[in-house]
Amino acid sequence: MKTDYKFSDLLGTVYHEGNLLFNPEGTHLFSPVGNRVTVFDLVNNKTFTLPFAHRKNIARLGLTPRGDRLLSIDDQGKAIFTDVARRITTHHISFNTKPTALSFSPNGKYFAVALGRRVEVWEVPPAMDTDDDDDMDIGAMKRHHRHMQHFDDVKEIEWSGDSKFFLTASKDLTARIWSVNSEENFVYTVLSGHKQGVVGAWFSDDQETIYTVSKDGAVFTWQYNEKWEIVGRHYFMQGSAYVQCAAYHADKNLLVAGYSNGVFALYEMPDFTQIHTLSISRNEIDCVTINKTGEWLAFGASKLGQLLVWEWQSESYILKQQGHLDSMNALVYSPDGKRIATTADDGKIKIWDVESGFCIFTFTDHTSGVTGCEWARKGNVLFTSSLDGSVRAWDLIRSRNFRTLTTPTRLSFSCLAVDPAGEVVAAGSLDSFDIHLWRVETGQLLDRLSGHEGPVSSLAFSPNGDSLVSGSWDKTARIWNIFSRTQTSEPLQLQSDVLDVSFRPDSQQVAISTLDGQLSFWDVAEATQVALIDGRRDISGGRSNTDRRTAANALGNKAFNTIAYSTDGHCLLAGGNSKYICLYSVLGSTLVKKFTVSVNLALAGTQEFLNSKNMTEAGPLDLVDDEASDAEGQKGFRLPGSRRGGDPGQRQNSTEVKVSGLSFSPSGTSFCAASTEGLLIYSVDTDVTFDPYDLDITITRKTVLATLREQRDFPKAMAMAFRLNQSDITKAVFLSIPHGDVKATVSQLPPTYMPRLIRFVAGQMESSPDFELCMMWLQAIANAHGPWLTANRRKASVQLRLGARAIGIIRDQVRKLVDGNRYTSEYLSMQVPEADEMGGVMPASVFQPGLDQLMDSDDLESQSESEWDGLD
Structure with a gap:
């Protein structure tokens, strides 16, 4: 069995805190998820997580205007520059302070970062030279200048279109105008007049107007007349709610504001005309941003972990995702390995699509925490148990609860x-x-199995269906033969409370995890113990803020809460209240590998050593209540009677890293872990299909044309054209392949090119007259790669819809042409008497439309035949 599993994706959490970013094309959304960054592909309906991880939660994200490099800064001020395309880290820098705002200049030469009330402007280092790897240059980051004139934290930074000036909005009730370099006749300006902190300030498209928005909902319009003056005042009306965040789109003159009551409003400037208002959350909206075209609005709500993308023109959701509110309790792969079911204390069951990374179903019928979940063998029925006293069966085809089992x-x-x-x-x-048994078909309670003297902590059926094993806090595990007449149970005596049990795939062995950190292996037929692993030293690691012992000696609370056999039964995966997941060899009873769940220092239990400077007379500094002066900084953690606002019964707490569920995929190529960070997926093969042309750096226009003209290797030429990704070369290769070689070319192309090929053919159907040729290509794709398209229908669904749309457009055009010909024929038939009167000669005006249409078709045909012009 392969054991080189590596982190591949993060599901279960879509937004934590910080700001959201659209890429320049507006098709990808960058979201901070704890100490990682998740990218949502809104066009192809997929997600992926960038491989780097911060040591603290990410506070701010910044993206260059070209969208090729990402700057992320965590709560400690540690910054990472990442090449988005290559997914590699290029620079590290420390600002030593938590950032409150970050923005890149439109020309990509500078970025401004707000560190509390201090504003610094830095020069963006040059990017890697991707054309010549020998002369790769990674320049150093240099600070251009800094400003300290604000008296409170800066909340927003906005650049002018020419990158010469930028605005800063601060909690000190002012906005200020800064110059990047020395400008003639420029005077440092303070825009004051707001009665509460300014949450946003922006330039208009022509840079002649400035808009500022404050927390109390006041919108001021500023214009320059020898000095900047207020020329207009407008006010948001949302009752007692205040403005939490705002964004402005200069090109479309759109202003969007998010409120503390979960409502957002969209306005058109400068007339301040309200376009739309919608409630999207029960809590405050922490972040809002607009994509480049001004069509999509992205919102983030940290308390509920919500992420929304709203298209305001059609009033529809482009993306609506939310993670679990509480810690996850259990998870399991579907029998086909394409979906993962998770349950949590918030009473929700979520179904995640492994390939796309999105939550596709959410069930909320349970009224209390959901403790367990299991799939039926066919994979379309899910069973869940809950603390509300019910066991429910869910039909995932009809998306409903079809059976509720109770006592x-x-x-x-x-x-x-x-x-x-x-x-x-x-x-x-x-x-x-007791253990209760139900028949699913009728919902009838069949039996109640008694024998345990403590709470039942775990249950597992053998894969062959002959036995049921149960673990309990009474330090015993029992093997039940529930389908025999006697229904006898064989008790297995252990040294500590049982936490979890798992059957080996061959049904001959069962593994049991106990509270003392040991893993015992038992022969089912003989009811005897065959092996024992003491895992306390293996799982030890990580020290909580309140621990008085070092991580190596704090073994009293370390145990494996969840275990899972691999698909071949050779290995056992174990995790618990620790930052480690251990992989053991069953035959040798040895530790094979340890996986680190998280390096996020914001979670308790991730540090090996504690820093004494964080200890105070009142206890650890992280657990001391915040003494911020306003309601925004209090975050709801208050002692009774000390401050107003928030829940007076809440206390400051620190989330501890742990693993509550493990599951191997049916293929054995990946496993998932339900942790405090979210749903972590580790895989041994992140790239399903190997493309040999990925390794070739000699693919140029010249080599593509040589392969096509001289070698006449059409499949290789088409693959090389796709790798080169130049539309004129791809179109020329497409039109040069003879009709008789289309089937052979498509059959020899790797399946990884099929979505791109379908998209290209669909585009050709809309823009060229070669409709029959395009239909021939689509037919060849369906015949040669039909099984692959069926297995990867989610990956190719967007491209197939594009092809269907192109066919629909051609169908509508043909319908219009037929209708036009019919009407023309009727008209001509009515003109026959007129022709007889003229001696049988029809007027030239009657034939002129047809001649014009014929000339147009000849021009298109000649254009198709001359695609080679200029390619060399």
Whole structure:
């Protein structure tokens, strides 16, 4: 079995805190997720997580105007410059202070960062020279200048269109205008007049007007008349709610504001005409941004972990995602490996698509925390257990709860197991210490298995369906033969409370995890222990803020809360209240590899050593209540009676890193872990299809043409043209392939090129007259790569829709042409008497439209035949 698993993606969390960014094309959205950055491809409906990780949560993101490099800064002021295309880190720098604002200049030469009330302008280092790797230059970052004139934190930085000036909006009730370099007749200007902190300031498209928005909902319009003066005042009306964030689109004159009550409003400037208002969240909106075209608005709400993209013209959601509000309790792969089900204490069940990374289903029928989940063998039915006393069955085809299983008395179910046939469901109780069995088809309670003297913590059916194993806090595990007449149980005595049990895929062995950090392996037929692993030293690591022992000696609270066998049964994966996931060899009882869940220092348990400077007389500094002066800084953590605002019963707490669920994919090529950071996916093969042309750097226009003209290797020429990614070369190769070689060319192309080929053919159908040729290519693609398209329908769905749209456009054009010909024929037939009167000669005006159409078609045909002109 391969053991070189590496982190490949992060699901389960879509937004944590900080700002959101669109790429210049407006098709990708960058979202900070804890100490990582997740990118949402809004066109292809996919997500991916950049490989780097900060040591603290990310506070601010900045993207260059070209969209090729990303600057991320965490709460400690540590910054990472990343090449987005290559997904590699190019620069590290430390600002030593948490940033409050970050923005790149439109010309890409500078970026301005606000560090509290201090504003610094830095020169952007030159990018890597991708054309010549021998002369690769990674320049150093240099600070251009800095300013200290503000008296409070700067909340927003906005550049002018010519990159000569920038605006800063601060909580000190002012906005200020700065010059990047020395400008003639420029005077440093302070824009004052707001009664509360300014949350945003922007230049108009012509740079003749400035708009400022304050927290109390006041919008001021400034114009220059020997000095900057207020020429207009407008006010938002949202009752007691205040403005949390705002964004302005200079080209479209759109102003959008997000409020503390979860409502956003869209206005057209400078008349301040309200266009749209919508409530999208129950809590405040922390961030809002607009894409380049002004069509999509992106919102982030940190308290609920929501991320929304709204198209205001059609009033529809482009993206609507939300993670779990509380920690996840369980997860499991679907039998086909394409989906993952997760449950949490918030009472929600979420189904995540592995390929796209999006949540595709959310079920909220449970009224309390959901403790377990299992798939039926066919993969379209999911069973869940909950503390609300019910076990529910979900139909994922119709997206509904079709069966609810309960007991005569209300009980809290802590675990769940489903037999391989999907006909019997077992659930363990925390209250009665019994195991209840139901028949799924009728919903009837079949039996109640008694014998445990403590809460049942885990259940598992054997893969062959003959046995059921249960673990309990009474330091025993029992093997039940529930389908036999006697229904006997064989107790297995252990040294500590049982936390989790797991069957080996061959049903001959069961692994048991106990509270003392040990893993024991038992033979099911003989009911004897065959191996034992003491994992306390392996799982030890990470020190909480309140621990009085070092990480190596703090073994008392370390144990494996969840375990899972690999698909071949050779390895066992184990995780618990630690930052490590351990992979053991079952045959050798040895540790094979340890995976680090998170390096985020914002989570308790990730540090090996504590810093004494963070210790105070009141305890650890991270747990001391914040003494911020306003409601925004208090964040709801208050002692009773000390401050107004927020919940007086809340206390400052620190989230601890842990793993609550593990599951291997059916193919064994990946596994997922439900952790405090989210749903982590580790994989051994991140690239499904290998493309040999990725390794060739000699692909140029000249080599593509030589391959096509001289070698006449059409599949290779088409693949090289796609790799070169130049539209004129690709079109020339496409039109030069003979009709008889289309099927052979398509069949020899790697499947990884199919989405790109379909998109290109669809574009040719709309822009060229070669409709029959394009249909021949689409037919060849369907015949040669039909199974691949079926298996990867989500990856190719966008391209297939483009092809269907192109066919629909041609169909409409043909329909119009037929209708026009019919009407023309009727008109000509009515003109026959007129022709007889003229001696049988039709007037030239009757034939002129047809001649014009014929000339147009000849021009198109000649244009198609001359595609080679200028390519050399």
